[in-house]
Amino acid sequence: MKALVENDAETGPVVATVPVPTLQPGDILVKVAYAGQNPTDWKHAAWISRAGDILGCDFAGTVAAVQDGETRVAVGDRVAGSVHGGKFNDRGSYAEYLRVPGDLVWKLPAQVELQDAAAIGVALGTSIQAIVQSQGNAFPPAQASGWYFIYGGSTGVGLVATKLAKLLGFKVVTVASPKNFDLVKSYGADEVFDYREGADAVVANVLRVTSGGVKQALDTISEGASLAISARVIVPEGGQVNLTLTPDAATTAAYPHVKFVPKLMYTYMTQEPFSIGPRAGGAVTVPVIPGDREFYAQALTHYTDLYERGIRPPPVVLRGGLEDIPAGFKDMQDGKVSGERYVYKL
Template sequence: MSATVPKTMRALITQPEKKAVVKEVPVPSITDDEILVKVAAVAQNPTDWKFVEFVQNHGTICGCDWAGNVVQVGKNVTTYAVGDHAAGFHQGGSYTDRGAFAEYVKVEPDLAWKVPPGALSHEEAATMGCAFWTAVQALFHPTRLGLVEPPKKAPGNEWIFIYGGSSSVGLYAIQLARIAGYKVVTVASPRNHEVLKSLGADAVFDYNDPDVIAKIKETTGDSLHVAFDTISVHDSQVLTVKTFAPGPGKLIVIQQPEEDAKKLNSKVTIQHTLIYTALGKELKLGNGYPALPDDRAHMAQFLTKVPGLASSGAIKPNPIKLWEGGLEAIPDGLLYMKEGKITGEKIVYRV
């Protein structure tokens, strides 16, 4: 099954000297087990500019988060049809035929999710990629925090601390934890407190408050044993570990664990999680990461739940900052993010 598809497309391609430019490249060919999607909108993540600047896989397609309509379906695929609205996540900056910042993307169908008609726009669906997947993996994967996974619910009396509630990952982590029956305490800039409460946070504090640790301990009855740091710099990890109650605990971080944080409390395990492992491929980053089939299987099964979460309104997409100019404007948006000018919103482009 297919619609008319051109032979070439425009895509944002990594270049030497830490640059990315729009070029004409071949439209990806799909296997019998893949689908091809005409991209309508893409969303931006910090990993996008970091791949351009630090990883520098020259000649590869940038971008992770995409949404659009299916235009080709491999003959072995039974879960999608031409015209379906789909959204998903890629490891941008790594492949010449696979990346979000392009007019077409190919994907294995179980690593995409079908957007219910009328539930979300393309722009909204595009925000539910890297950040959403990261929150899912950190909270629910059995080898990470291993929390009770929706639609099941925890009893409702266990607290989780989410550092960085107004980050893209934090916005989703708050919602997912509440859906799963947990009580959520988080920290963020004061201007974002009301938004975070509207998404389900039970208590929100300013991370710059000198008494923030004492306030968290008082609010939670000094009962914290699980936490997720969505920022994961030195100071955020140290603060988070200091909020833990006596006894064993586990903290999931999205950057490498800090030695100073590990030394604070020997009973708190600090574990790094990397969302790219959910794609089920070997990663050539740093010292390398082997393919992790269990990570892929966990994400694939969770993605079957996402259409229901989206259509019911249980999960609200990140607030959008629509950046005009399409693919050609993305380098400017990447610089804007690199300079730390975005918070509480997701930069999205129409393709």
């Protein structure tokens, strides 16, 4: 089959012919129809993946084979999900076929288009990991109230997280560039401010509309000024800020009333510890987090209900096929992807 694989540090990813994955117990084989692009994909290609690793996390397609005993999905079913792309030589989504455990896919209802389903996996999984699992909010119908702060409302995660927080009952205040204000409002944001006006202006505006701050927040950027801004809008009594990247210790130490919680969606997909970090050296070992995989499998059973209640992927931009992905990586690395998800047709 054809796949986008890491070649070497100089040439980066290339389209190559590689073996169709061999199924392990519990696995299904998916004929990938569309694959979405997340920042982690270019980061893996640039810094983490080793020669031969298949890139790409998000996918949607059709079940082509099931391992003996698998009953949750059948050959021909349309499914979508996410794998730890860029880490293994037999399971990335930028490939004609991928293998994935049969309980870690969303069996798509008829009304969901494959190209949309390919754009939502990491964004929705990450949002649920932060807002539902880590911060203890319930799936809909939920009873949350008050304000929720999302730093980075126009990111892929931010748009989906905004929708999710609204479905759970929160009012949402967020930040984005003015060109994306209408977009984030269309995903449900009640208030949106321009982060380019600076930290003091953002904090003052958020404290004003929330009458003093929030108890829970998701910082989808988690670097630069975002950590301090997210911490400064937490009420003085304390609260929790979930992060998508590892924070710097100096910033977190400056806000002792805030619990900073970094999470990795990859812990949803593994049954053994894995290393992550630069292939040049300095990788860290991520342990198995008890209950994570089971929580994710259960969460996936809510996806159709969430979709029917209004969860949507970020706006999809179709960008061609496997050969076009490296150019998409460059766009993302250069900060040119704004308020949208690149999706490729396999």
